[in-house]
Amino acid sequence: MSSFRALLVEKTDAGFTRQLVERELDDLPEGDVLIDVRYSSLNYKDALSATGNPGVSRNFPHTPGIDAAGLVLESTVAEFSHGDEVLVTGYDLGMNTCGGFGQRVRVPGGWVVPLPSGLSLRDSMVIGTAGLTAALCIHKLEEAGMNTDSGAILVTGATGGVGSVAVKLLSQLGYEVAAVTGKADQHEFLERLGATRILSREDARQGAERALLKETWGGAIDTVGGEILFNTVKGLRYGCSLAACGLVDSPDIPGNVLPFILRNVNLLGIDSVELKLARKIEIWEKLAGPWQLQDLSELAEPLSLDDLDTAIDRILAGEMVGRGLIDLS
Ligand SMILES: NC(=O)c1ccc[n+]([C@@H]2O[C@H](COP(=O)([O-])OP(=O)(O)OC[C@H]3O[C@@H](n4cnc5c(N)ncnc54)[C@H](OP(=O)(O)O)[C@@H]3O)[C@@H](O)[C@H]2O)c1
Numbered sequence: 001m002s003s004f005r006a007l008l009v010e011k012t013d014a015g016f017t018r019q020l021v022e023r024e025l026d027d028l029p030e031g032d033v034l035i036d037v038r039y040s041s042l043n044y045k046d047a048l049s050a051t052g053n054p055g056v057s058r059n060f061p062h063t064p065g066i067d068a069a070g071l072v073l074e075s076t077v078a079e080f081s082h083g084d085e086v087l088v089t090g091y092d093l094g095m096n097t098c099g100g101f102g103q104r105v106r107v108p109g110g111w112v113v114p115l116p117s118g119l120s121l122r123d124s125m126v127i128g129t130a131g132l133t134a135a136l137c138i139h140k141l142e143e144a145g146m147n148t149d150s151g152a153i154l155v156t157g158a159t160g161g162v163g164s165v166a167v168k169l170l171s172q173l174g175y176e177v178a179a180v181t182g183k184a185d186q187h188e189f190l191e192r193l194g195a196t197r198i199l200s201r202e203d204a205r206q207g208a209e210r211a212l213l214k215e216t217w218g219g220a221i222d223t224v225g226g227e228i229l230f231n232t233v234k235g236l237r238y239g240c241s242l243a244a245c246g247l248v249d250s251p252d253i254p255g256n257v258l259p260f261i262l263r264n265v266n267l268l269g270i271d272s273v274e275l276k277l278a279r280k281i282e283i284w285e286k287l288a289g290p291w292q293l294q295d296l297s298e299l300a301e302p303l304s305l306d307d308l309d310t311a312i313d314r315i316l317a318g319e320m321v322g323r324g325l326i327d328l329s
Pocket residue numbers: 042043044045129130133156157158159160161162163180181182183201223224244245246247248249270271272273315316317318319320321322
């Protein structure tokens with residue numbers, strides 16, 4: 001099959017448009033590994049790409065999709081051969097390289113992760129970049145000393161992709177989990193994932209005018225940035241850490257050094273995109289083994305390519321719950 005279906009975003013005088021089209025293999029960039037994409041997933045960054053955010057994508061027409069899992073069709077590198085199950089997350093996939101919202105991708109061999117045994121292609125995309133990022137946050141927090149005796153761990157943007165996987169994985173690992181959400185109708189969902197305490201975004205913003213807040217959190221994963229991020233830093237227990245990975249509310253950190261020099265707390269940066277392949281493989285192996293998530297389906301909203309147009313608007317509006325799983329077969 002030389003033609004395949006893909007979402008195509010085009011730049012027009014009226015703005016950015018998106019539609020499903022037939023594309024040709026020749027439309028794909030040069031690369032070492034051609035993949036028959038079976039599953040992808042919807043991440044916040046895909047919606048930025050699909051709406052022409054120049055911080056994500058500059059070359060149009062373009063197919064977004066920072067995640068892809070499927071079968072190798074052709075490979076010019078020794079590591080992969082026809083029929084191998086593989087996944088790709090991050091690097092330039094879906095940014096300025098045609099991404100997983102098309103049934104074929106062609107990428108450098110250095111981007112490709114062999115699907116670890118213990119994970120299906122489908123499960124790997126329920127996890128996707130969001131889940132990899134949640135796992136990286138926990139990994140780095142544990143390296144910084146977080147353990148199940150540290151106290152409750154706060155997750156912000158908790159019903160979103162990164163947040164929901166973080167709540168579930170932390171709970172499965174034995175942590176006490178508190179969740180910040182703007183969705184009053186999704187408390188039951190968060191409790192099912194393992195949250196034992198739920199805060200509204202307003203709760204999380206309280207005390208913004210104060211220099212320090214009561215020492216409450218044994219660690220935190222922040223996906224939203226801004227006031228909620230820094231308020232959470234001010235509420236960390238002595239010596240504990242916050243892993244910052246997102247900016248859906250704001251890229252700013254409205255704060256000062258006081259929590260760092262009076263409470264010895266740490267602000268940890270997380271990037272799952274340019275992370276070295278060996279480290280990505282290490283985290284994927286963990287997610288297929290000791291950190292394997294049970295009942296992954298409860299996190300997944302099944303989508304097809306035809307559903308993407310509305311799902312992109314929903315994730316931009318902060319309305320998605322869990323992980324949008326795209327079946328391209
Ligand atoms: N650093 C990295 O490597 C990396 C990797 C993946 C993602 N990210 C970033 O992480 C963030 C989350 O990504 P995602 O794919 O999980 O997105 P998502 O599924 O849209 O989740 C974001 C969640 O944040 C909450 N939210 C939305 N708008 C908000 C606002 N104005 N104030 C406070 N909370 C708000 C919502 O949850 P509630 O309704 O439950 O509050 C929403 O579901 C994004 O900024 C993304 O770019 C970074």
